[in-house]
Amino acid sequence: MNRSFAPKVVTANRLQEGDVVYLTADDRWSLVHHEAELIEDEAHAQMRLLHAAAQKLVVVGAYLADAKPGPNGPEPTHFREEFRTRGPSNYHHGKQADLTT
Amino acid sequence: MYSYSDFDEAFVRSRVAQFTDQVARRLDGSLSEDEFRPLRLMNGLYLQLHAYMLRVAIPYGTLSPRQMRQLAFIADTWDKGYGHFTTRQNIQFNWPKLPDAPAILGALADVEMHAIQTSGNTVRNVTADHFAGATADEIDDPRPYAELLRQWSTDHPEFQFLPRKFKIAITGSPVTAP
Numbered sequence: 066m067n068r069s070f071a072p073k074v075v076t077a078n079r080l081q082e083g084d085v086v087y088l089t090a091d092d093r094w095s096l097v098h099h100e101a102e103l104i105e106d107e108a109h110a111q112m113r114l115l116h117a118a119a120q121k122l123v124v125v126g127a128y129l130a131d132a133k134p135g136p137n138g139p140e141p142t143h144f145r146e147e148f149r150t151r152g153p154s155n156y157h158h159g160k161q162a163d164l165t166t
Numbered sequence: 167m168y169s170y171s172d173f174d175e176a177f178v179r180s181r182v183a184q185f186t187d188q189v190a191r192r193l194d195g196s197l198s199e200d201e202f203r204p205l206r207l208m209n210g211l212y213l214q215l216h217a218y219m220l221r222v223a224i225p226y227g228t229l230s231p232r233q234m235r236q237l238a239f240i241a242d243t244w245d246k247g248y249g250h251f252t253t254r255q256n257i258q259f260n261w262p263k264l265p266d267a268p269a270i271l272g273a274l275a276d277v278e279m280h281a282i283q284t285s286g287n288t289v290r291n292v293t294a295d296h297f298a299g300a301t302a303d304e305i306d307d308p309r310p311y312a313e314l315l316r317q318w319s320t321d322h323p324e325f326q327f328l329p330r331k332f333k334i335a336i337t338g339s340p341v342t343a344p
Contacts, residue, residue, distance in 0.1 A: 078213060078217075080192075080193070080264065081193070081263055081264050081265055082217070082218075082263050082264075083213055083214075083216070083217035083218040083261075083263070083264070084216075084217065085215075085216060121195060121198065121199065122193070122194075122195050125199050125213060126199070126213070145215075148215065148216075149215060149216065152216050153216060153260075158246070159216050159217070159261075160216065
């Protein structure tokens, strides 16, 4: 592992629904951050980003977001990305509500 | 309350038809996201942090009961049953899906509403005192002036690509409404 490279996940919004999604190791787009592929190699991260960006009819605005390993899978390290895992912070709606129903 | 002229009706319907075709071309890949983004923003459709958001203008904050019911119908049919009214007299639907956007704009057109110029560096929705027509100290009702400005600024070619967005509010009262 390259020590100067912060681990990443590939994230985007679904084209049709606008939902926040994460690229998994088996090439699915998951709503759940913990299911994302945690990428610890910079070259592999660029390859995965290219793979995501090519899916123009599936997702919009793919990018690499910093993440860290957690007990259940990757966890975000930036508050913006934490918001994106849950949905709006004003009250309980959006993804945080949808995923529990 | 102002009613659309034949010109207004034809203009809004033509924009709905135009955007319907643009969405179809985005969904089949004929348009890239870079090409599509300015087109959807011209029709009030943003892609925000968590989802798409459609901002609908309510000119000078005046809604008829029929329009209010149609907004509720849109929220129930294509969103999550609610919308957010904004301080600048718009309503925002926070969970629309891209394929549904043309139908939503069509439903808005059915009640003389639209989402044109609710985004971008253009003249935005013209707002008025929310007590217009009801305040004792009002010199004049601001709503006819707001309507004139709305008609003048809508699709005005000189004001579609301003350096920054431009917002107009009108009041007929010398005292700021609480």
